[in-house]
Amino acid sequence: MSAVGPPTLEQVAARAGVGRGTASRVINGSSQVSPRTREAVLQAVADLGYVPNQAARALVTRRTGMVALVIAESEERIFGEPFFAGVVRGISAELADASRQLVLSLVQSAEQADRLHGFLSPAHVDGVLALSIHDDGALPVDLSARGIPTVLGGRSERWPEASYVDVDNRAGARTAVQHLLKRGRRTVATVTGPQGMTAGRDRRDGYGDALRDAGLAADPALVAEGDFSEASGHAATRALLERRPDLDAVFAASDLMALGAIRALREAGRSVPGDVAVVGFDGIPRAASHEPPLTTVVQPLDRLGREMARMVLRHVEGTPGGPEQLVLPVELAVGGTS
Amino acid sequence: MSAVGPPTLEQVAARAGVGRGTASRVINGSSQVSPRTREAVLQAVADLGYVPNQAARALVTRRTGMVALVIAESEERIFGEPFFAGVVRGISAELADASRQLVLSLVQSAEQADRLHGFLSPAHVDGVLALSIHDDGALPVDLSARGIPTVLGGRSERWPEASYVDVDNRAGARTAVQHLLKRGRRTVATVTGPQGMTAGRDRRDGYGDALRDAGLAADPALVAEGDFSEASGHAATRALLERRPDLDAVFAASDLMALGAIRALREAGRSVPGDVAVVGFDGIPRAASHEPPLTTVVQPLDRLGREMARMVLRHVEGTPGGPEQLVLPVELAVGGTS
DNA sequence: GGACTTTTTGGGAGCGTTCCCAAGTCATGC
DNA sequence: GCATGACTTGGGAACGCTCCCAAAAAGTCC
Numbered sequence: 120m121s122a123v124g125p126p127t128l129e130q131v132a133a134r135a136g137v138g139r140g141t142a143s144r145v146i147n148g149s150s151q152v153s154p155r156t157r158e159a160v161l162q163a164v165a166d167l168g169y170v171p172n173q174a175a176r177a178l179v180t181r182r183t184g185m186v187a188l189v190i191a192e193s194e195e196r197i198f199g200e201p202f203f204a205g206v207v208r209g210i211s212a213e214l215a216d217a218s219r220q221l222v223l224s225l226v227q228s229a230e231q232a233d234r235l236h237g238f239l240s241p242a243h244v245d246g247v248l249a250l251s252i253h254d255d256g257a258l259p260v261d262l263s264a265r266g267i268p269t270v271l272g273g274r275s276e277r278w279p280e281a282s283y284v285d286v287d288n289r290a291g292a293r294t295a296v297q298h299l300l301k302r303g304r305r306t307v308a309t310v311t312g313p314q315g316m317t318a319g320r321d322r323r324d325g326y327g328d329a330l331r332d333a334g335l336a337a338d339p340a341l342v343a344e345g346d347f348s349e350a351s352g353h354a355a356t357r358a359l360l361e362r363r364p365d366l367d368a369v370f371a372a373s374d375l376m377a378l379g380a381i382r383a384l385r386e387a388g389r390s391v392p393g394d395v396a397v398v399g400f401d402g403i404p405r406a407a408s409h410e411p412p413l414t415t416v417v418q419p420l421d422r423l424g425r426e427m428a429r430m431v432l433r434h435v436e437g438t439p440g441g442p443e444q445l446v447l448p449v450e451l452a453v454g455g456t457s
Numbered sequence: 458m459s460a461v462g463p464p465t466l467e468q469v470a471a472r473a474g475v476g477r478g479t480a481s482r483v484i485n486g487s488s489q490v491s492p493r494t495r496e497a498v499l500q501a502v503a504d505l506g507y508v509p510n511q512a513a514r515a516l517v518t519r520r521t522g523m524v525a526l527v528i529a530e531s532e533e534r535i536f537g538e539p540f541f542a543g544v545v546r547g548i549s550a551e552l553a554d555a556s557r558q559l560v561l562s563l564v565q566s567a568e569q570a571d572r573l574h575g576f577l578s579p580a581h582v583d584g585v586l587a588l589s590i591h592d593d594g595a596l597p598v599d600l601s602a603r604g605i606p607t608v609l610g611g612r613s614e615r616w617p618e619a620s621y622v623d624v625d626n627r628a629g630a631r632t633a634v635q636h637l638l639k640r641g642r643r644t645v646a647t648v649t650g651p652q653g654m655t656a657g658r659d660r661r662d663g664y665g666d667a668l669r670d671a672g673l674a675a676d677p678a679l680v681a682e683g684d685f686s687e688a689s690g691h692a693a694t695r696a697l698l699e700r701r702p703d704l705d706a707v708f709a710a711s712d713l714m715a716l717g718a719i720r721a722l723r724e725a726g727r728s729v730p731g732d733v734a735v736v737g738f739d740g741i742p743r744a745a746s747h748e749p750p751l752t753t754v755v756q757p758l759d760r761l762g763r764e765m766a767r768m769v770l771r772h773v774e775g776t777p778g779g780p781e782q783l784v785l786p787v788e789l790a791v792g793g794t795s
Numbered sequence: 796g797g798a799c800t801t802t803t804t805g806g807g808a809g810c811g812t813t814c815c816c817a818a819g820t821c822a823t824g825c
Numbered sequence: 826g827c828a829t830g831a832c833t834t835g836g837g838a839a840c841g842c843t844c845c846c847a848a849a850a851a852g853t854c855c
């Protein structure tokens with residue numbers, strides 16, 4: 120027979136009885152083509168099942184239609200947290216809507232980071248989304264130097280002038296603690312996230328804000344650091360109970376830690392929310408299915424992903440002159456633990 | 458100055474004082490090049506920070522170096538199950554080792570499936586990995602027709618002649634139930650997964666195998682169907698307790714269902730494992746951190762991903778003549794619930 | 796030292812697009 | 826009827842690379 124491999128533009132043009140250039144114009148929805156010719160080309164495209172070859176297109180347009188998502192995070196966290204799944208889903212959906220492909224790069228070793236380095240060039244991807252949360256990772260910095268649009272998920276203090284989309288961790292934490300105070304709690308402890316992460320610090324600061332607003336003194340004995348995991352929430356809460364047995368509320372900077380806190384509280388003979396109210400942060404599915412449902416600050420993960428994708432595409436188009444920052448609002452979902 | 462954009466092969470060649478062809482040979486580690494020239498080219502590559510342009514390369518070699526991972530699954534499942542994260546991680550690692558890129562495509566609407574259709578051609582990706590689990594999704598079928606290597610995660614009865622990597626669900630379930638019988642349990646119930654999924658059926662069949670091996674009659678009243686979720690495990694177990702209050706063990710086809718089962722049992726005043734032993738399936742992190750740790754059948758998720766990637770790359774190379782099937786062993790992790 | 800073989804090298808052709816310029820077509824106006 | 830301008834159209838050139846062939850260089854043997 121004939122065609123080995125997919126049909127080419129040339130073949131489409133031939134079948135439509137037009138020139139290559141005209142066929143190209145039709146396919147790119149471009150300017151002036153007579154309706155008749157357009158029809159003929161479209162028909163040929165349909166007949167042949169033509170799909171433009173991206174490699175060839177990329178070669179001349181210098182646009183690949185691919186956006187890389189770099190996740191530099193330990194195996195453990197990627198596994199444990201629904202965070203990534205939610206954000207990835209949002210990114211994926213938005214890129215799909217824009218007919219872009221998502222290239223996923225999980226970086227889990229220096230070797231992988233090196234290889235990635237070569238790949239992340241304007242010749243291979245139009246833009247880069249980075250989800251790392253940690254303050255480490257020099258990655259984004261030299262990307263911007265290479266002139267490749269980059270958007271971070273979560274603010275980075277290491278690179279304040281970067282474009283990013285973040286959730287309003289501080290305001291969320293503040294709202295959570297205000298909620299506890301409004302319900303009459305007066306001795307509000309907090310299990311913070313790692314203070315080496317922006318999100319961890321922001322949520323702790325929000326806790327501080329709420330206390331200050333209420334004219335309450337901040338007692339270091341009411342603050343214990345965790346690492347967002349359930350086990351750390353459990354341990355931190357035990358420590359808090361030891362230091363301040365009179366505490367009547369706990370704000371945990373993650374839902375998993377809140378769950379650990381509840382377990383510790385119950386083990387210590389405290390009822391939740393009777394003796395001690397608990398509020399978490401994240402809005403993971405397990406929080407909702409918990410008995411009773413956890414009061415928590417819900418993050419718009421899907422939207423975070425979508426906004427990141429949208430922002431990087433905007434930068435690829437070159438629309439915004441400089442970096443952009445977007446902070447998404449979070450929402451308190453009152454459950455039965457507060 | 459000079460170079461706008463990344464350096465090209467031509468520039469590398471010029472700087473090394475050799476021809477384009479020679480430079481290409483060095484970069485592709487090819488055959489005969491004198492050590493001196495090789496050195497010069499390598500130096501030039503280093504000096505210029507040259508990285509081959511994949512689009513140009515793809516155009517002529519007809520290899521893109523990209524492998525697509527298609528996940529056709531509801532939002533809910535992608536969120537809820539660590540399954541995907543685990544497999545993705547394995548795939549990612551293996552592809553990185555082979556210097557291939559992972560293109561992630563979450564399909565969540567017919568529209569997205571359509572667009573994907575155009576993308577999944579030999580001109581864009583070298584191979585396709587599909588993770589869907591459901592029996593629906595006609596996707597893989599026409600992919601093979603297009604001559605693009607495809608590997609499924611999980612056996613598909615809709616497409617038995619496909620290449621796939623699966624975990625040995627049936628043997629795992631059988632082992633789990635044998636374990637219960639060995640511990641003296643005699644009235645073993647099961648909460649199955651959806652019978653519309655291969656994994657759901659296989660695990661139920663393994664349950665049947667173990668009973669048959671032990672010469673026990675299969676009682677339909679001891680079988681209830683769930684959908685792998687915790688809530689369904691809870692509900693199914695309640696139904697089982699109603700029908701057979703004398704049951705002394707439950708094999709749940711997923712860890713989440715096992716957790717739901719334990720909750721239902723405790724609510725019904727049964728102690729675990731005292732009155733009723735429980736075994737799950739999956740090996741999710743929550744199972745290990747449960748109190749007491751859940752006895753469960755652990756799936757090698759990372760390895761599943763790695764083997765899928767390895768298999769598809771093998772097919773891209775054209776090594777195997779026909780389809781391949783690989784079934785990975787699973788392992789019983791005895792915890793405190795059995 | 797010359798004829799021959801082997802290794803090494805340079806560069807033309809071509810992969811499938813888009814871009815752009817020149818040429819062709821068609822009304823319109825006088 | 827013919828110049829003028831506005832649309833359309835065809836196809837050359839280029840994007841950066843690999844493949845391959847022929848030429849050059851380096852060995853080898855008698």
